[in-house]
Amino acid sequence: MTVFAAQGDPRRTMELLWGVAEHRPARKRGLNADVIVDAGIAIADAHGMDAVSMRAVGERLGCTAMALYTHVPGKNELVDLMYDRVLAEIPGGYDLGAGWRAAVHAWARDQWNFCLRHPWALRVSQARPVLGPNEFAVLNTLVGILRETGLGPRDLRPVVHALGNHVRGSAATVAEAREAPAATGMSEDDWWLARGEEFASVAPDFAERFPLVVWIESDRDPMPEDAGYMEYHAEEAFVTGIDLLLDGVETHVVS
Amino acid sequence: MTVFAAQGDPRRTMELLWGVAEHRPARKRGLNADVIVDAGIAIADAHGMDAVSMRAVGERLGCTAMALYTHVPGKNELVDLMYDRVLAEIPGGYDLGAGWRAAVHAWARDQWNFCLRHPWALRVSQARPVLGPNEFAVLNTLVGILRETGLGPRDLRPVVHALGNHVRGSAATVAEAREAPAATGMSEDDWWLARGEEFASVAPDFAERFPLVVWIESDRDPMPEDAGYMEYHAEEAFVTGIDLLLDGVETHVVS
DNA sequence: GGTGACTAGTTTACAGCGTAAAGAGAAGGG
DNA sequence: CCCTTCTCTTTACGCTGTAAACTAGTCACC
Helix, strand or coil: CCECCCCCCHHHHHHHHCCCCCCCCCCCCCCCHHHHHHHHHHHHHHHCHHHCCHHHHHHHHCCCHHHHHHCCCCHHHHHHHHHHHHHCCCCCCCCCCCCHHHHHHHHHHHHHHHHHHCHHHHHECCCCCCCCHHHHHHHHHHHHHHHHHCCCHHHHHHHHHHHHHHHHHHHHHHHHHHHHHHHHCCCHHHHHHHHHHHHHHHCCCHHHHCHHHHHHCCCCCCCCCCCCHHHHHHHHHHHHHHHHHHHHHHHHHHC | CCECCCCCCHHHHHHHHHCCCCCCCCCCCCCCHHHHHHHHHHHHHHHCHHHCCHHHHHHHHCCCCHHHHHCCCCHHHHHHHHHHHHHCCCCCCCCCCCCHHHHHHHHHHHHHHHHHHCHHHHHECCCCCCCCHHHHHHHHHHHHHHHHHCCCHHHHHHHHHHHHHHHHHHHHHHHHHHHHHHHHCCCHHHHHHHHHHHHHHHCCCHHHHCHHHHHHCCCCCCCCCCCCHHHHHHHHHHHHHHHHHHHHHHHHHHC
């Protein structure tokens, strides 16, 4: 399920996001939006987004699924709140002493780590932003770094998009590679082995049909033994890709 | 639901993908893997990935959901087959007469159009590739263009990843923006309006808290009236982002 | 203090999902 | 003609988000 930003009762959701919901201290019996969001995050971190069901969250809190609806408008809104909450982990200030390139790399690295710590966050739609405070804080920080290039908003907007796409895309590959064994009941090695065997028998003329695929996959460094195939190559492509983008940015800076 | 490449009976799935399954012509009563895949694609194109259920596919073909299991191992495998089938639409040859930059742009444009024609294809996991013939054909084509740069596999692999991430990321934003109204029952304009109103009341100090967000969003050309907000800006960022990447590639070519 | 309003939480129910298991009915070979 | 084999249907299970109705506990007020 792709998760869309909340549709029902936008006011209530925004109030919860920005923390201006009137905190009803009276008559609280333990349950409130905060602990529900925490429980959701704990489940998502441990077992993935698909494991986050209203029943599962309720069970973790010792109540029924329906009890949650008193404090949270619905599941979509719960996911929005979870998303904005974890975004707060991302640091807000980067040292610009070593130049904007180094700062962007540090930012990208933090973003990457964040995505792997909370892979489910990658499933929240970017098309209808959650519009929570921490989402803006992250953007504000990145723009603060990029402004050091001396470029203006028109030039920097595509950079922001491209960086975000690259981080999210690379991280998604790794995140899915990690989720897959649990979802399919097959480890990465087993999967590639099983696929590879079938592969040879089903497409014996592979090298003739796709010579350039063989070419692009050639000339690789040997992989560390303990690394997952997809994971290792995705991380490599992630770092090099950031550099590629920044090389492109630099060509505009010089001019 | 993120769709993972098939786990059950890899042999059968690979045979179906590569078309070497023994075509059982005898005793066919209309139903076979091909028409099932076509029906799935038709539903997905018209109503999105979430509308593709075994029951829905069955209904479109005038049979029950369970009848499909005779011809297709399961839903994950059906989606894999749908994915590889539509990938065949992507052209296989690009004119290199105008240089590799123009060819990459043409490739990216075709890829972009493909993603918007079949937005559900963006939901197929990249971590466990489907390994169908058309997936390799697309890669083969792109590498054929990029090799014109004169760079080797080690340099080009990150380029392939970054291009793919950027196209997919940009297209996903648009695709989700188009899906969202149906999923949330609220048009894009209504949604932004409703959110915007709450926004002002809930975060009146926005400009002071996130000055750089305000800055980066400034200095925009006026938007065409008939364009969706997200859609318009995502396409703009897509095209400019490709150029940015290629600028980066070019710095390596010259050296 | 009694009483009505409000609120938090439970119970039940519904329509949808993927698919396992078993049965029905037709086609083809001996 | 019978028996095997294959296609398709029926039924069922456990899962999902959440609407609706109900229960119980707390507070304000006459």
